[in-house]
Amino acid sequence: MGAQPTVSDVADIAGVSRQTVSNVLNSPQLVRPETRERVQAAITELGYRPHASARRLRTQKSSTIGIRLDPITTDGISGSILDRFLHALTEQADRMNLRVLLFTASGPEDEIEQFRRLSEGADVDAFVLTSTFHGDPRTEWLIEHGQSFVTFGRPWGIDDMTDPQHLWVDVDGSSGLRDATRYLLGTGARRIGYVGWPSGSGTGDDRRRGWLEAMRDGSGLSDDKIASLEADAEDGVTFGADAMRRLERSAGTVDAVVCASDSLALGALMATAGRIQVVGYDNTPVAASLGFSSVEQPLDEVAAGVLDLLTGTHGGRVHPGSATADPMHRLVAPRLVVRDGPTVIAAARDRARGDVAAS
Structure with missing residues (x-):
């Protein structure tokens, strides 16, 4: 079996630059119709298929949300709430053509290392955090590195009802x-x-x-x-x-x-x-x-709020000086x-x- 054709091969056949081929694949509106047709013909002739991971790296859009899978609790009771939240989030994300990637971590610092690995590899577009606590270092790292994220749970210990740096959904x-x-x-x-x-x-x-x-x-x-x-x-x-x-x-x-x-x-x-x-x-x-x-x-409502903050106006980030009136937080009422x-x-x-x- 011969080597798989590359972007360079397509560029040589079409008589264009590698960047032009990339534009045809990712931003076709930037390329003149006649050039676009020539590149598409070369792609068909060679049987070239863009590598999914490479394409994600270029576009920074994997349509994937990363969330840590919490450790199993000793009594198996309290942990069920996060299991139900994960199910609701995954089900609703699927209807929006989004994927949920689960990962494990031994603690906050290890979770931050997972954030670093997954963001550098363009494996995820955003993160959902659970089990927030006073002085949580995870949110500080995500803000500092410009990552999109929403927390299920308030960022305790700060003026969490109005702080513009955090997008969160919580139950009252x-x-x-x-x-x-x-x-x-x-x-x-x-x-x-x-x-x-x-x-x-x-x-x-x-x-x-x-x-x-x-x-x-x-x-x-x-x-x-x-x-x-x-x-x-x-x-x-x-x-x-x-x-x-x-x-x-x-x-x-x-x-x-x-x-x-x-x-x-x-x-x-x-x-x-x-x-x-x-x-x-x-x-x-x-x-x-x-x-x-x-x-x-009401975990279905929590999951809907998380996805709304990730995919709506805010896109999982708060932009300083933004004039949008969309709420940055959701406080959901429980029921007895x-x-x-x-x-x-x-x-x-x-x-x-x-x-x-x-x-």
């Missing part, structure tokens, strides 16, 4: 747990606890704020009594159970509890054996199967999914009582 976690707490207050509960992540997590602090506002507005408890009704823990079922036990030991009576995640909520349910109402966050399949209430993030209660745990408890009575 404060609103979600405020609605959950108000719902429990409406059932007659007053001493409503909160189990969440340690202070310093932007997402966790935002969710805690919703619980605190609702408690101050509607519980009738003093700030000191409200403060005694919270416990923090790392995310995970075991940590949630331990936090719930600590909460009940320190606060005494607890009528109900809201949690920053379904993992923590499941732990709280296990610790209380379904004695009190528990509301989680993320409305994972675990919440649905066990039958406890949870706050649902109310269920009767932890059916599986209640059934197990009833079976245990029956076994004791029969013995």
